[in-house]
Amino acid sequence: xxxxxxxxxxxxxxxxxxxxxxxxxxxxxxxxxxxxxxxxxxxxxxxxxxxxxxxxxxxxxxxxxxxxxxxxxxxxxxxxxxxxxxxxxxxxxxxxxxxxxxxxxxxxxxxxxxxxxxxxxxxxxxxxxxxxxxxxxxxxxxxxxxxxxxxxxxxxxxxxxxxxxxxxxxxxxxxxxxxxxxxxxxxxxxxxxxxxxxxxxxx
Numbered sequence: 001x002x003x004x005x006x007x008x009x010x011x012x013x014x015x016x017x018x019x020x021x022x023x024x025x026x027x028x029x030x031x032x033x034x035x036x037x038x039x040x041x042x043x044x045x046x047x048x049x050x051x052x053x054x055x056x057x058x059x060x061x062x063x064x065x066x067x068x069x070x071x072x073x074x075x076x077x078x079x080x081x082x083x084x085x086x087x088x089x090x091x092x093x094x095x096x097x098x099x100x101x102x103x104x105x106x107x108x109x110x111x112x113x114x115x116x117x118x119x120x121x122x123x124x125x126x127x128x129x130x131x132x133x134x135x136x137x138x139x140x141x142x143x144x145x146x147x148x149x150x151x152x153x154x155x156x157x158x159x160x161x162x163x164x165x166x167x168x169x170x171x172x173x174x175x176x177x178x179x180x181x182x183x184x185x186x187x188x189x190x191x192x193x194x195x196x197x198x199x200x201x202x203x
Contacts (some may be wrong), residue, residue, distance in 0.1 A: 002026035005046060006053035008203035011070035012106060014165030015053045017200030021161065022081035026055075030203065049137050055082060070165075071103050071120045074158055084158045091152065095159055098144060098151035101137070102162040109134040113174060134170075134177050138184060140159045145183035150191070160191055168192070 004026050006012035019026050031037045031052050038126065039050045046054045047068045055073045057065040067073045078084045086092045109130060114128045141163065144151060151159040167188060170177040178184060191197060 001058045003029060003058070004053060004168050005029045005031050005043070005056070006203075007031045007038070007176070009033075009052065010110060010165040010169045012165070012203070013168060013201060015055070015070050015073050015077075016203070018077050018084075018158065018161045018165060020137050020196040020200040021156075021194070022077050023196075024026055024077060026079060027203075030094045061135060071099075071162065074161060078158050082169055084156065084161070086152065086155075087158060095152035098159040100139075101140065102159070105137045106134065106141075106163060106166045108153055109137060110174075110177070111135040112171055131177060137197075138178055138181050142181040142183045145187045150187065156191065156194075164188075164191060164197070 002019070002024060006016060007029065007030065016028070031043070034053070037043060038047075038052055043054075044050055046056065048067055049068070051068065053068075053070055053073060055076070057067070058078075059065075067076055067150065075085070093126050113127060113130050113134075115150045116123055116130060141151075148154060151157050151163060167178055167184065171188075192201070
């Protein structure tokens with residue numbers, strides 16, 4: 001049994017998309033962060049850091065595995081399903097770079113902006129700096145996608161799901177982050193039509 005505790009954040013979206021794409025049955029427990037549900041005593045027993053998403057895996061013997069980081073959840077789900085992680089060593093090498101780029105550059109870059117705009121002093125300067133930085137990384141994504149159909153080649157992989165949650169949220173919250181990138185937009189239009197992706201984006 002899989003229980004997903006998540007909100008429609010970039011991390012929540014990419015985990016939910018991955019579960020849908022892998023075809024694993026799960027129960028979604030929506031976490032309302034505006035009501036501080038991720039800081040309750042009950043939730044902190046799952047993740048002491050008070051962050052979403054969290055995946056709880058319970059086997060037939062009642063043993064529980066709790067996974068808290070979105071990328072760790074995605075790898076667990078893909079490995080369980082035997083999908084979306086290349087087995088060929090060369091393809092895996094091409095796969096790791098966009099996966100880590102989404103995890104270490106796109107995600108943190110996007111995540112910093114909502115906090116910056118709440119500052120009272122020099123928030124516009126800081127926001128512009130981070131927008132320029134994330135657009136630089138979006139250009140890198142655009143260059144990758146100019147040479148291939150998907151982030152790690154010509155097949156959909158976990159690398160696409162890891163970027164998709166971020167880019168999808170950016171389109172709805174800060175569209176200036178992702179405007180003007182032809183290849184990213186082409187990729188987004190194609191992958192977002194997948195039925196499992198549509199289910200994953202629907203919270």
